[in-house]
Amino acid sequence: SQQGEEDPQALSIQEGENATMNCSYKTSINNLQWYRQNSGRGLVHLILIRSNEREKHSGRLRVTLDTSKKSSSLLITASRAADTASYFCATAAYSGAGSYQLTFGKGTKLSVIP
Amino acid sequence: GAVVSQHPSRVICKSGTSVKIECRSLDFQATTMFWYRQFPKQSLMLMATSNEGSKATYEQGVEKDKFLINHASLTLSTLTVTSAHPEDSSFYICSASPIRNRGYNEQFFGPGTRLTVL
Numbered sequence: 001s002q003q004g005e006e007d008p009q010a011l012s013i014q015e016g017e018n019a020t021m022n023c024s025y026k027t028s029i030n031n032l033q034w035y036r037q038n039s040g041r042g043l044v045h046l047i048l049i050r051s052n053e054r055e056k057h058s059g060r061l062r063v064t065l066d067t068s069k070k071s072s073s074l075l076i077t078a079s080r081a082a083d084t085a086s087y088f089c090a091t092a093a094y095s096g097a098g099s100y101q102l103t104f105g106k107g108t109k110l111s112v113i114p
Numbered sequence: 115g116a117v118v119s120q121h122p123s124r125v126i127c128k129s130g131t132s133v134k135i136e137c138r139s140l141d142f143q144a145t146t147m148f149w150y151r152q153f154p155k156q157s158l159m160l161m162a163t164s165n166e167g168s169k170a171t172y173e174q175g176v177e178k179d180k181f182l183i184n185h186a187s188l189t190l191s192t193l194t195v196t197s198a199h200p201e202d203s204s205f206y207i208c209s210a211s212p213i214r215n216r217g218y219n220e221q222f223f224g225p226g227t228r229l230t231v232l
Contacts, residue, residue, distance in 0.1 A: 040228070042223050042225035043158075043223040045222075045223070088158070095163065095171075099145075099163055099211060100211075101160060102148075102160070104150075106157045107157050
């Protein structure tokens with residue numbers, strides 16, 4: 001079932017501005033991940049934050065996780081036109097069948113205008 | 115490292131035919147592989163989880179006789195869409211989890227296969 005819900009669904013910003021995307025989920029998780037997908041292409045893993053972490057950085061990316069509110073945010077600083085893509089959050093939870101399942105949100109379509 | 119390939123990348127077929135999609139982990143062994151489908155402008159939906167040497171576990175609403183999954187080795191899983199119909203047209207993406215214990219099984223994604231059924 002769809003667990004992660006991102007907002008906004010679409011975001012359009014000028015190059016150089018920061019972009020913030022939010023994700024909410026419903027059940028307990030092991031970790032939360034953010035992915036990027038260019039149109040018609042596969043997924044690129046961006047960052048993983050574990051359930052016992054509150055904030056994580058990777059380059060121009062900053063992810064926060066609030067397990068009490070069951071929400072996460074992805075901040076992309078100093079955006080570039082090349083950041084234009086769809087961004088998905090995915091929650092990982094143990095499936096009970098010997099593996100962790102990922103449940104993806106609906107995604108945020110980010111457009112960065114040069 | 116941790117590269118996953120899919121073949122073919124794009125396939126167009128006639129209604130009623132069967133299509134096989136391969137997912138390979140190129141530089142690691144995968145205990146578990148996952149198959150997702152993605153409709154245009156929508157998110158990825160997990161179809162099934164397959165473990166090497168055992169039957170796949172299908173998500174609710176996914177017909178196991180329609181979408182045959184074979185995970186014959188630790189580096190290869192196949193998804194066969196049987197008697198394909200236009201509504202099966204979608205983007206199919208696989209992922210693979212390597213054999214290592216980090217408290218969480220990472221998933222590495224393939225580039226996807228675009229299936230168009232005429």
